[in-house]
Amino acid sequence: MPEHRGLRIGFDVGGTKIAICVLDATDNYVFKTEAATPRNDYPAFLETASMLLAQARTAVPKARDATIGAGIPGEIDVDSNTVKNANSTCLIGNDVEADLARVFGQPVRLANDAQCLIASEVHVGAAKDAAVAFGVILGTGVGGGVALNGEPWRGKNRLAGEWGHNPFPSRDGEIIGSPCYCGRNNCIETVLSGPALVAAYRDATAGENTQLPEIEAMVADGDPVARAVLSEYIDHLGNALASVIGVLDPDVIVIGGGVSSIASIYRELPERIAAHMFHSGVSQPRCTTRIVKSKWGPDSGVRGAARLWPLVRI
Numbered sequence: 001m002p003e004h005r006g007l008r009i010g011f012d013v014g015g016t017k018i019a020i021c022v023l024d025a026t027d028n029y030v031f032k033t034e035a036a037t038p039r040n041d042y043p044a045f046l047e048t049a050s051m052l053l054a055q056a057r058t059a060v061p062k063a064r065d066a067t068i069g070a071g072i073p074g075e076i077d078v079d080s081n082t083v084k085n086a087n088s089t090c091l092i093g094n095d096v097e098a099d100l101a102r103v104f105g106q107p108v109r110l111a112n113d114a115q116c117l118i119a120s121e122v123h124v125g126a127a128k129d130a131a132v133a134f135g136v137i138l139g140t141g142v143g144g145g146v147a148l149n150g151e152p153w154r155g156k157n158r159l160a161g162e163w164g165h166n167p168f169p170s171r172d173g174e175i176i177g178s179p180c181y182c183g184r185n186n187c188i189e190t191v192l193s194g195p196a197l198v199a200a201y202r203d204a205t206a207g208e209n210t211q212l213p214e215i216e217a218m219v220a221d222g223d224p225v226a227r228a229v230l231s232e233y234i235d236h237l238g239n240a241l242a243s244v245i246g247v248l249d250p251d252v253i254v255i256g257g258g259v260s261s262i263a264s265i266y267r268e269l270p271e272r273i274a275a276h277m278f279h280s281g282v283s284q285p286r287c288t289t290r291i292v293k294s295k296w297g298p299d300s301g302v303r304g305a306a307r308l309w310p311l312v313r314i
Protein backbone atom coordinates (compact mmCIF):
# COMPACT_ATOMS: atom_id res chain seq x y z
CA MET A 1 0.00 0.00 0.00
CA PRO A 2 1.46 3.41 -0.92
CA GLU A 3 2.55 5.48 2.05
CA HIS A 4 0.15 8.32 1.28
CA ARG A 5 -2.83 6.00 1.77
CA GLY A 6 -2.22 6.44 5.47
CA LEU A 7 -2.80 10.19 5.44
CA ARG A 8 -5.93 11.47 7.14
CA ILE A 9 -7.25 15.00 7.30
CA GLY A 10 -9.16 16.26 10.31
CA PHE A 11 -11.14 19.46 10.87
CA ASP A 12 -12.19 20.75 14.27
CA VAL A 13 -14.90 23.38 13.97
CA GLY A 14 -15.05 25.48 17.10
CA GLY A 15 -16.90 28.62 18.06
CA THR A 16 -13.82 30.80 17.57
CA LYS A 17 -11.54 28.83 15.26
CA ILE A 18 -11.47 26.07 12.69
CA ALA A 19 -8.41 23.82 12.94
CA ILE A 20 -7.17 21.41 10.28
CA CYS A 21 -4.48 18.75 10.50
CA VAL A 22 -3.01 16.06 8.30
CA LEU A 23 -1.94 12.96 10.22
CA ASP A 24 0.34 10.29 8.79
CA ALA A 25 -0.15 6.56 9.23
CA THR A 26 1.56 6.66 12.62
CA ASP A 27 -0.60 9.56 13.86
CA ASN A 28 2.12 12.18 13.59
CA TYR A 29 1.35 15.64 12.31
CA VAL A 30 2.31 16.32 8.71
CA PHE A 31 0.49 19.65 8.62
CA LYS A 32 -1.55 21.72 11.03
CA THR A 33 -3.04 25.20 10.93
CA GLU A 34 -6.19 27.09 11.86
CA ALA A 35 -8.35 30.08 10.92
CA ALA A 36 -10.98 32.17 12.67
CA THR A 37 -14.53 30.80 12.46
CA PRO A 38 -16.71 33.25 10.50
CA ARG A 39 -19.48 34.64 12.70
CA ASN A 40 -23.03 33.70 11.77
CA ASP A 41 -22.19 33.17 8.10
CA TYR A 42 -22.60 29.62 6.80
CA PRO A 43 -21.33 30.28 3.24
CA ALA A 44 -18.25 31.96 4.75
CA PHE A 45 -17.74 28.91 6.98
CA LEU A 46 -17.72 26.64 3.91
CA GLU A 47 -15.29 29.02 2.16
CA THR A 48 -12.96 29.04 5.15
CA ALA A 49 -12.99 25.24 5.33
CA SER A 50 -12.20 25.05 1.60
CA MET A 51 -9.36 27.54 2.01
CA LEU A 52 -7.86 25.48 4.85
CA LEU A 53 -8.13 22.30 2.81
CA ALA A 54 -6.40 24.00 -0.14
CA GLN A 55 -3.58 25.08 2.21
CA ALA A 56 -3.17 21.50 3.45
CA ARG A 57 -3.16 20.06 -0.04
CA THR A 58 -0.61 22.64 -1.21
CA ALA A 59 1.68 21.95 1.74
CA VAL A 60 1.24 18.16 1.48
CA PRO A 61 0.46 17.24 -2.15
CA LYS A 62 -0.10 13.59 -1.23
CA ALA A 63 -2.96 14.70 1.02
CA ARG A 64 -5.12 15.03 -2.11
CA ASP A 65 -5.93 11.35 -1.58
CA ALA A 66 -6.44 11.67 2.18
CA THR A 67 -9.75 10.92 3.87
CA ILE A 68 -11.49 13.84 5.61
CA GLY A 69 -13.30 13.87 8.94
CA ALA A 70 -14.76 16.84 10.77
CA GLY A 71 -15.75 17.44 14.37
CA ILE A 72 -18.42 19.97 15.31
CA PRO A 73 -19.73 21.27 18.64
CA GLY A 74 -23.25 19.94 18.14
CA GLU A 75 -25.45 17.01 17.25
CA ILE A 76 -26.44 15.54 13.89
CA ASP A 77 -30.11 14.75 13.44
CA VAL A 78 -30.52 11.07 12.76
CA ASP A 79 -33.33 11.58 10.20
CA SER A 80 -32.38 14.75 8.31
CA ASN A 81 -28.58 14.60 8.83
CA THR A 82 -28.73 18.31 9.68
CA VAL A 83 -26.86 19.84 12.58
CA LYS A 84 -28.72 20.87 15.73
CA ASN A 85 -27.79 22.16 19.16
CA ALA A 86 -24.49 23.61 17.91
CA ASN A 87 -22.97 26.57 19.71
CA SER A 88 -21.59 27.59 16.29
CA THR A 89 -25.12 28.59 15.43
CA CYS A 90 -24.61 29.14 11.69
CA LEU A 91 -24.25 25.36 11.33
CA ILE A 92 -27.73 24.68 12.74
CA GLY A 93 -30.23 23.34 10.23
CA ASN A 94 -27.59 22.61 7.59
CA ASP A 95 -26.46 19.25 6.27
CA VAL A 96 -22.84 20.12 7.03
CA GLU A 97 -21.59 16.67 6.08
CA ALA A 98 -23.13 16.89 2.58
CA ASP A 99 -22.13 20.54 2.07
CA LEU A 100 -18.51 19.93 3.05
CA ALA A 101 -18.44 16.86 0.79
CA ARG A 102 -19.75 19.01 -2.08
CA VAL A 103 -17.19 21.80 -1.68
CA PHE A 104 -14.34 19.36 -0.99
CA GLY A 105 -15.26 17.03 -3.85
CA GLN A 106 -15.08 13.88 -1.71
CA PRO A 107 -16.96 12.18 1.13
CA VAL A 108 -16.66 13.64 4.62
CA ARG A 109 -17.44 12.03 7.97
CA LEU A 110 -18.90 14.27 10.62
CA ALA A 111 -19.13 13.66 14.37
CA ASN A 112 -19.51 15.79 17.46
CA ASP A 113 -16.46 17.01 19.33
CA ALA A 114 -16.78 14.60 22.26
CA GLN A 115 -16.95 11.64 19.88
CA CYS A 116 -13.81 13.02 18.23
CA LEU A 117 -12.12 13.31 21.63
CA ILE A 118 -12.62 9.64 22.40
CA ALA A 119 -11.78 8.63 18.79
CA SER A 120 -8.43 10.29 19.32
CA GLU A 121 -7.77 9.00 22.81
CA VAL A 122 -8.43 5.31 22.12
CA HIS A 123 -5.68 5.18 19.50
CA VAL A 124 -2.57 6.77 20.82
CA GLY A 125 -3.98 8.52 23.83
CA ALA A 126 -5.13 8.14 27.39
CA ALA A 127 -7.67 5.36 26.61
CA LYS A 128 -5.38 3.21 24.49
CA ASP A 129 -6.27 -0.50 24.76
CA ALA A 130 -9.46 0.15 26.77
CA ALA A 131 -12.32 -2.13 25.71
CA VAL A 132 -14.94 0.38 26.87
CA ALA A 133 -14.02 4.06 27.07
CA PHE A 134 -16.04 7.17 27.88
CA GLY A 135 -14.77 10.61 26.90
CA VAL A 136 -16.01 13.76 28.61
CA ILE A 137 -15.53 17.35 27.53
CA LEU A 138 -15.84 19.81 30.40
CA GLY A 139 -15.43 23.11 28.58
CA THR A 140 -17.73 25.86 27.39
CA GLY A 141 -20.26 23.06 27.14
CA VAL A 142 -20.38 19.50 28.41
CA GLY A 143 -20.38 16.52 26.07
CA GLY A 144 -19.58 12.85 26.10
CA GLY A 145 -18.62 10.12 23.67
CA VAL A 146 -18.19 6.35 23.76
CA ALA A 147 -15.63 4.03 22.18
CA LEU A 148 -15.91 0.24 22.16
CA ASN A 149 -12.93 -1.98 21.36
CA GLY A 150 -10.96 0.92 19.96
CA GLU A 151 -13.68 2.40 17.77
CA PRO A 152 -16.05 5.31 18.41
CA TRP A 153 -19.58 4.08 19.02
CA ARG A 154 -22.14 6.64 17.92
CA GLY A 155 -25.28 4.63 18.63
CA LYS A 156 -28.67 4.20 17.00
CA ASN A 157 -29.66 7.84 17.59
CA ARG A 158 -26.06 9.11 17.15
CA LEU A 159 -26.21 10.19 20.77
CA ALA A 160 -24.15 7.55 22.56
CA GLY A 161 -22.46 9.21 25.50
CA GLU A 162 -24.11 12.58 24.99
CA TRP A 163 -25.33 13.03 28.55
CA GLY A 164 -24.60 16.76 28.98
CA HIS A 165 -28.24 17.65 28.36
CA ASN A 166 -29.72 14.92 30.51
CA PRO A 167 -31.08 16.28 33.79
CA PHE A 168 -28.54 16.63 36.57
CA PRO A 169 -29.26 13.77 38.98
CA SER A 170 -30.87 15.02 42.14
CA ARG A 171 -31.95 13.39 45.36
CA ASP A 172 -34.84 14.61 47.44
CA GLY A 173 -36.01 16.93 44.66
CA GLU A 174 -33.06 19.33 44.98
CA ILE A 175 -32.53 21.31 41.75
CA ILE A 176 -28.89 22.34 41.32
CA GLY A 177 -28.77 23.24 37.63
CA SER A 178 -30.10 26.32 35.90
CA PRO A 179 -31.93 27.14 32.64
CA CYS A 180 -29.95 25.84 29.66
CA TYR A 181 -29.55 27.29 26.17
CA CYS A 182 -31.19 24.11 24.85
CA GLY A 183 -34.50 25.30 26.30
CA ARG A 184 -34.67 22.97 29.26
CA ASN A 185 -33.77 23.35 32.90
CA ASN A 186 -31.26 21.57 35.13
CA CYS A 187 -29.10 20.08 32.34
CA ILE A 188 -25.84 18.47 33.49
CA GLU A 189 -24.05 21.06 31.35
CA THR A 190 -25.38 23.91 33.49
CA VAL A 191 -23.69 22.35 36.55
CA LEU A 192 -20.44 21.00 35.10
CA SER A 193 -19.31 23.37 32.32
CA GLY A 194 -16.28 25.60 32.80
CA PRO A 195 -18.53 28.70 32.99
CA ALA A 196 -20.63 26.92 35.65
CA LEU A 197 -17.52 26.39 37.80
CA VAL A 198 -16.53 30.04 37.32
CA ALA A 199 -20.06 31.11 38.28
CA ALA A 200 -19.98 28.93 41.41
CA TYR A 201 -16.79 30.67 42.51
CA ARG A 202 -18.32 34.06 41.74
CA ASP A 203 -21.37 33.19 43.87
CA ALA A 204 -19.15 32.02 46.72
CA THR A 205 -17.13 35.24 46.70
CA ALA A 206 -19.98 37.70 46.21
CA GLY A 207 -19.09 38.63 42.67
CA GLU A 208 -15.33 38.11 42.13
CA ASN A 209 -14.94 37.58 38.41
CA THR A 210 -12.17 34.98 38.51
CA GLN A 211 -11.49 32.68 35.57
CA LEU A 212 -10.57 29.00 35.53
CA PRO A 213 -6.74 29.33 35.49
CA GLU A 214 -6.82 31.61 38.54
CA ILE A 215 -9.23 29.31 40.38
CA GLU A 216 -6.91 26.41 39.58
CA ALA A 217 -3.92 28.37 40.92
CA MET A 218 -5.80 29.27 44.12
CA VAL A 219 -6.72 25.62 44.67
CA ALA A 220 -3.06 24.68 44.31
CA ASP A 221 -2.18 27.40 46.88
CA GLY A 222 -4.74 26.03 49.35
CA ASP A 223 -7.24 28.90 49.14
CA PRO A 224 -10.14 27.63 51.29
CA VAL A 225 -12.97 29.17 49.22
CA ALA A 226 -11.57 27.93 45.92
CA ARG A 227 -11.03 24.51 47.53
CA ALA A 228 -14.62 24.35 48.76
CA VAL A 229 -16.04 25.41 45.39
CA LEU A 230 -13.93 22.83 43.59
CA SER A 231 -14.80 20.07 46.09
CA GLU A 232 -18.49 20.66 45.50
CA TYR A 233 -17.91 20.70 41.73
CA ILE A 234 -16.04 17.38 41.90
CA ASP A 235 -18.86 15.89 43.95
CA HIS A 236 -21.37 17.02 41.31
CA LEU A 237 -19.15 15.55 38.59
CA GLY A 238 -18.98 12.29 40.53
CA ASN A 239 -22.76 12.30 40.81
CA ALA A 240 -23.23 12.76 37.04
CA LEU A 241 -20.58 10.17 36.17
CA ALA A 242 -22.07 7.61 38.57
CA SER A 243 -25.00 7.47 36.11
CA VAL A 244 -22.54 6.66 33.32
CA ILE A 245 -21.02 3.90 35.46
CA GLY A 246 -24.51 2.56 36.10
CA VAL A 247 -25.20 2.19 32.37
CA LEU A 248 -21.88 1.74 30.60
CA ASP A 249 -19.41 0.90 33.40
CA PRO A 250 -16.39 1.86 31.28
CA ASP A 251 -12.80 0.75 31.84
CA VAL A 252 -11.62 4.33 31.54
CA ILE A 253 -13.09 7.83 31.61
CA VAL A 254 -11.04 10.42 29.71
CA ILE A 255 -11.59 14.06 30.61
CA GLY A 256 -10.93 16.91 28.18
CA GLY A 257 -11.88 20.56 27.93
CA GLY A 258 -10.72 23.54 29.99
CA VAL A 259 -11.63 22.03 33.37
CA SER A 260 -9.50 18.93 32.67
CA SER A 261 -6.29 20.78 33.57
CA ILE A 262 -7.25 20.91 37.28
CA ALA A 263 -5.03 18.20 38.76
CA SER A 264 -6.97 17.47 41.94
CA ILE A 265 -9.94 16.20 39.92
CA TYR A 266 -8.06 13.00 39.16
CA ARG A 267 -7.18 12.39 42.81
CA GLU A 268 -10.62 13.07 44.24
CA LEU A 269 -13.07 12.01 41.56
CA PRO A 270 -12.98 8.20 41.99
CA GLU A 271 -14.08 8.53 45.61
CA ARG A 272 -16.82 11.02 44.71
CA ILE A 273 -18.11 8.76 41.93
CA ALA A 274 -18.14 5.84 44.37
CA ALA A 275 -20.17 7.90 46.85
CA HIS A 276 -22.95 8.17 44.26
CA MET A 277 -22.71 4.64 42.84
CA PHE A 278 -25.28 2.01 43.67
CA HIS A 279 -24.67 0.47 47.04
CA SER A 280 -26.64 -1.16 49.75
CA GLY A 281 -25.33 0.92 52.61
CA VAL A 282 -23.63 -2.16 54.02
CA SER A 283 -20.44 -2.23 51.98
CA GLN A 284 -18.48 0.81 50.82
CA PRO A 285 -18.45 0.93 46.99
CA ARG A 286 -15.20 1.54 45.14
CA CYS A 287 -14.87 3.04 41.67
CA THR A 288 -12.30 0.98 39.79
CA THR A 289 -12.72 2.87 36.50
CA ARG A 290 -9.53 4.74 35.59
CA ILE A 291 -10.08 8.52 35.48
CA VAL A 292 -7.49 10.19 33.25
CA LYS A 293 -6.78 13.48 31.56
CA SER A 294 -6.92 13.54 27.77
CA LYS A 295 -3.48 13.14 26.29
CA TRP A 296 -4.01 15.51 23.40
CA GLY A 297 -5.88 18.31 25.17
CA PRO A 298 -7.21 20.92 22.72
CA ASP A 299 -5.82 18.87 19.81
CA SER A 300 -7.95 15.82 20.59
CA GLY A 301 -10.81 17.20 18.46
CA VAL A 302 -8.86 17.68 15.27
CA ARG A 303 -6.92 14.43 15.73
CA GLY A 304 -10.07 12.46 16.44
CA ALA A 305 -11.79 13.97 13.40
CA ALA A 306 -8.95 12.71 11.23
CA ARG A 307 -9.40 9.32 12.85
CA LEU A 308 -13.08 9.05 11.90
CA TRP A 309 -11.80 7.24 8.85
CA PRO A 310 -11.80 4.29 8.65
CA LEU A 311 -12.87 3.71 12.22
CA VAL A 312 -16.48 4.85 12.37
CA ARG A 313 -19.00 2.47 10.88
CA ILE A 314 -21.80 4.62 9.51
Ligand SMILES: [Zn+2]
Pocket residue numbers: 164165180181182183184187189
Ligand atom coordinates in the same frame (compact mmCIF):
# COMPACT_ATOMS: atom_id res chain seq x y z
ZN1 LIG B 1 -29.45 21.63 27.93
